[in-house]
Amino acid sequence: MSTITTLDVTGMTCGHCVSAVTRELEAVPSVKNVSVDLNVGEASTVTVVSDAPLPEDALREAIDEAGYELAGVSTHSSEDEFSQLAGTRERVYAGTGMIGSGSPVAVGPVGIPLTSRADADAAALAEAEAPQSGGCGCGGCGCGA
Known part of the structure; x- marks a missing residue:
């Protein structure tokens, strides 16, 4: 079962920012996929799919290493995601x-x-x-x- 972690990352303004955050998060063990919804001037939404729940400190360290700030974290399983979509x-x-x-x-x-x-x-x-x-x-x- 996959885990989906949504990160709110501040300070991102361009494609280079997206690349830096993606590269650092992909280096975290168990990460399978990273996607970024860039929102210039506000927190960007970064979705991380992993094989298992990820430690928040590892995510915070990866975002910090890329040069940005982690403003929020939420985690749910792919089953939770499917249930939410089915409910909608x-x-x-x-x-x-x-x-x-x-x-x-x-x-x-x-x-x-x-x-x-x-x-x-x-x-x-x-x-x-x-x-x-x-x-x-x-x-x-x-x-x-």
């Missing part, structure tokens, strides 16, 4: 609602109806077959084009 997906897609025809539809996190691909294709076909008024097809401008 459930909240987004599990809701149901009703559309004008009374048909149930999935509803997004703010009540926006989510349309299936088949329903979208059927609506596009019905629109294409509908009689058009006006030349451009908009029905309102009367351009005759």
Whole structure:
């Protein structure tokens, strides 16, 4: 089982900073992968995937060696990450609602109806077959084009 450690690192401003932090963290035993979300002017988010939980002092030393400051650390397992993503997906897609025809539809996190691909294709076909008024097809401008 992998462990995912998220570090908040301050002082990073460019690709060279990202390279220095990545190189130092990759030298820490058990580290499998390092990715950096550079946020100039605020703490950058560094995600470290490892075979086992990493000692905070080793992470702090690696960040210090690269020339930056470790402002925060959080750790969770890949199982925790999967559960969190599954929970988010459930909240987004599990809701149901009703559309004008009374048909149930999935509803997004703010009540926006989510349309299936088949329903979208059927609506596009019905629109294409509908009689058009006006030349451009908009029905309102009367351009005759």
